[in-house]
Amino acid sequence: MTIRFDGRVAIVTGAGNGLGRVHALELARRGAKVVINDFGGSRDGKGGSSEAAKKVVEEIRAAGGTAIANGANVCDFEQVQAMVAQAKAEFGRVDVLINNAGILRDKTLSKMEMADFRAVVDVHLMGSAYCTKAVWELMREQNYGRILMTTSASGLFGNFGQSNYGAAKMALVGLMHMLTIEGAKNNIRVNTIAPIGATRMTEDVMPPEMFAALKPEQVTPAALFLVSENAPSKVTMSAGGGAYSVCRIVDTAPVHFADSELSPEALAANFERIADWNTARAYDDSNQQVSALMQAVMAGIRK
Known part of the structure; x- marks a missing residue:
């Protein structure tokens, strides 16, 4: 069965470049009307312009698709609410949200300024929470919603020098767990993707040959599956280079100790x-x- 998004409206954050751009292009190619959100900042989140978003909109329209640009900063809840209002005014609904926007400010915790810790958490965790909150009631009213968080192997398993990034990324898995339960009765399914792709976020953190082998286009099939009509819920899927796996949190069987034995x-x-x-x-x-x-x-x- 071909996965299509005809009649669906999708918001993709951080869609001016990299993974977000490819997700948005493929959603549009498969029939979705897409809101291309991009603050236009640099990799560390500084600066801002919606020019990148406008270029992606032009690509989609040139291919016969439907899209609009939005330059909201996902860290600003009022701007995010305005983005969702724009989507509803333009297209009447919001069916899909892909929380993809992110920044990096890598340093070991001993050398990191707390402002850099906060900035990364604000974009990844609070940005995803703001965008999700802004679409939540609309999706409940529709009795339909598909939301995708973006986590990372750094959060799931750990990586040197990314305490801010890893903490935010693992928090998104916890957010998925909660929202899966809250959204179930209204057919809102929430999943998480852990992408490995060659983007400006990863260009200097992996060997050149690996960078060349990891195309964003190899991640997008997982993203689109996880926001499709028949998607599962509460799934964390790793994706990169054409390889895919699923990760979940497990617990060992409890071992009990009597008070007299306990120490x-x-x-x-x-x-x-x-x-x-x-x-x-x-x-x-x-x-x-x-x-x-x-x-x-x-x-x-x-x-």
């Missing part, structure tokens, strides 16, 4: 048993995880 030394002596990944399982929500813990407690008490 830091007991935990140290039994850590391998507690951290036995052969017992790992995922949960639909926090209640299931707490329930598993309490079942282990009650079973231990009854011994």
Whole structure:
């Protein structure tokens, strides 16, 4: 079955360059009306102009598609609300939101100014939260919405010198978990993508041969699948170079200790048993995880 977006309206943030641009072009090619959002800042978030967004709009229109440009700064909730109002005024609805905008200010925590930590968190986490909040009620009223967060292997697994970026990116996975639950009854599905692509964000953090092999066009199929009508929800998909995987948070089976046995030394002596990944399982929500813990407690008490 061909995935199409005819009749759908999509907002893509940070769509003036890189991954966002390719996502937007492909959404338009498959029938979506697209709002091309780009603040136009540099890689570290400084400066700003919507010229990049306008160029992408021209590309889409030249190919016979429909798009409008928007220069909102995703860190400014009023500007984001105005962007969504513009989309609704122009197209009548918003069906898809791809939170793609991002900046980098890499340094080790010991050398990082807290202003740089805050700036990165503001764009990635607060920017995604603002954009999601701005479309949320509209999607609830429509009983339809597809939202994609953009995380990173740096957040999921760690990377030297990216404490600000990694913290923000992992927070987006937590936001996805919450919104998947809140949006379920209104057919709002929320997913997260961890892209590896050759963009201005990555041009000096990977070897040239790897940079050449990782095209943004190889990430976009995952993004479009995760915002399609039959998309799953609460999925974190890694994508790069034509390879794809799915990541999820799992928890090992709880090990109970009686009060008479309990001590830091007991935990140290039994850590391998507690951290036995052969017992790992995922949960639909926090209640299931707490329930598993309490079942282990009650079973231990009854011994």
